[in-house]
Structure formats: structure tokens, C-alpha cells
Amino acid sequence: MLKAVFFDFVGTLITKKGENITHQNIMREVLRKAGRSELDYLMVWGEYEEETGKRFRELAGKPYVRIRDVDTEALRKIAERHGFTVPEDFWEINISMHERHGELFPDALETLRSLKALSLHLGIITDSDNDYIKAHLKALGIYDLFDSITTCEDAGFYKPHPAPFMLALERAGVRPEEAIYVGDNPAKDCVGAKKVGMMSVLLDPGAERRELWRNCDFVVSGLGEVVEIVKGLMKK
Ligand code: CA
Numbered sequence: 001m002l003k004a005v006f007f008d009f010v011g012t013l014i015t016k017k018g019e020n021i022t023h024q025n026i027m028r029e030v031l032r033k034a035g036r037s038e039l040d041y042l043m044v045w046g047e048y049e050e051e052t053g054k055r056f057r058e059l060a061g062k063p064y065v066r067i068r069d070v071d072t073e074a075l076r077k078i079a080e081r082h083g084f085t086v087p088e089d090f091w092e093i094n095i096s097m098h099e100r101h102g103e104l105f106p107d108a109l110e111t112l113r114s115l116k117a118l119s120l121h122l123g124i125i126t127d128s129d130n131d132y133i134k135a136h137l138k139a140l141g142i143y144d145l146f147d148s149i150t151t152c153e154d155a156g157f158y159k160p161h162p163a164p165f166m167l168a169l170e171r172a173g174v175r176p177e178e179a180i181y182v183g184d185n186p187a188k189d190c191v192g193a194k195k196v197g198m199m200s201v202l203l204d205p206g207a208e209r210r211e212l213w214r215n216c217d218f219v220v221s222g223l224g225e226v227v228e229i230v231k232g233l234m235k236k
Pocket residue numbers: 008009010011012183184185
């Protein structure tokens with residue numbers, strides 16, 4: 001019987017669109033503080049996304065290194081290229097912009113509340129630094145809905161390594177077959193869950209990841225569909 005539902009964060013509970021706007025605002029503030037507002041912040045943002053994207057693809061499944069360090073290092077590389085200095089308080093800017101611009105999917109809150117009403121363990125398993133995820137969830141007003149939050153910082157490894165999934169199960173006090181994981185990345189979320197024997201739901205609104213659906217037990221186009229899947233599994 002299903003006892004726990006875990007969620008990924010970026011791209012699952014909050015939108016990628018909101019995340020992009022957040023990162024664009026971080027770049028604009030960084031350039032303002034560096035006295036280089038004449039530089040095109042969208043260009044700098046594009047380079048930053050490319051650099052961090054590359055780094056995080058390399059880090060998949062690997063031992064944890066602080067995301068603030070990866071992000072700072074990526075920005076430093078771009079700053080060098082354009083001749084500006086990364087502000088001392090880059091990570092504070094980073095967190096405060098996430099607090100300000102993070103955007104939940106329209107059906108996220110209702111979905112979480114419906115699941116909460118089923119008396120399940122509600123958790124998060126995310127590749128985040130602890131201070132980032134805590135501040136972000138609080139700003140979105142959903143921090144108190146979760147019974148557990150497990151990060152790669154806690155577990156010491158990035159998804160799809162089994163460690164974050166195992167730690168989340170341990171914290172919830174449930175067996176793998178009693179839990180399901182909802183994410184938007186088949187290679188990290190579905191594969192990671194499967195490695196520990198947990199079921200998975202892929203959120204794929206545009207049906208863009210078809211070639212990787214086989215890694216997931218369920219595929220949905222909206223978060224609201226998760227509630228029906230969970231109710232069905234609770235009867236088993
Ligand atoms: Ca994600």
C-alpha cells in the first residue's frame with residue numbers, strides 16, 4: 001500500500017519559465033552590482049545557463065559538491081570573459097531572487113493539499129543546497145506541507161544515485177514499494193527511483209521525453225493527475 005509521495009522541485013513543483021526569469025534577474029543584479037549594467041544581461045544569462053548546465057550534467061549521480069560553489073565558479077568564468085567581478089554576496093542575491101520570482105505550477109498547491117488530505121507522507125527529494133530549498137519553499141508558502149525534505153547535500157550524492165532516495169525512505173519510515181516519486185527528468189528522477197525499487201511518475205506536459213518514458217511507471221501531463229494515481233495505488 002502506498003504511504004509516501006515524494007516530489008522533485010525545479011520543473012515539477014516550480015516552473016522552468018519562472019526559474020529562467022529568476023536567473024535572468026540574478027544576472028541583471030550581478031551586473032548592476034559590478035557596475036556593468038551596459039552588458040546585455042540576457043547574453044550573460046545564456047552563457048551562465050550553458051556553463052551551469054554542462055557542470056550539472058557532469059555531476060549527475062556523483063558525490064555532492066556545494067551548488068553555490070558550482071554556480072559561483074560558473075559565473076566567475078563568464079565574469080572573466082567579460083571583465084567584471086562576481087559580487088561577494090552572489091549567493092545571497094541568488095537566494096533572494098529565487099524567493100522573489102519562483103513560480104509554482106498552477107495546480108501544484110491544490111495537488112499537494114489533496115495529497116496531504118489523504119494522510120500520506122509528503123516529501124521532497126531534490127538536488128539542492130539546504131539553505132536554498134528551505135528559503136524557496138518558505139517563500140512559496142508550501143514549506144509546512146512537507147513532512148520531509150531530502151537534498152543531495154544531506155545524502156552526499158546527486159540524483160540518480162540511490163543515496164538521496166534511500167535517505168528519504170528512511171526519514172519517512174516506509175519501504176520502497178510503499179513510495180512513489182514525481183519528477184520531470186526521466187534519466188534522473190525515474191531511473192533514480194527505480195534503482196531503489198520506488199515507483200515513479202513523470203511530469204511531461206509537452207510529451208517531449210517519449211523516448212525515455214519506459215523508465216517511468218506513470219506519465220502525466222499535469223500535476224493534478226498524480227492525485228488519481230495515488231488514490232488508485234492506496235487501494236492496492
Ligand atoms: Ca527537475
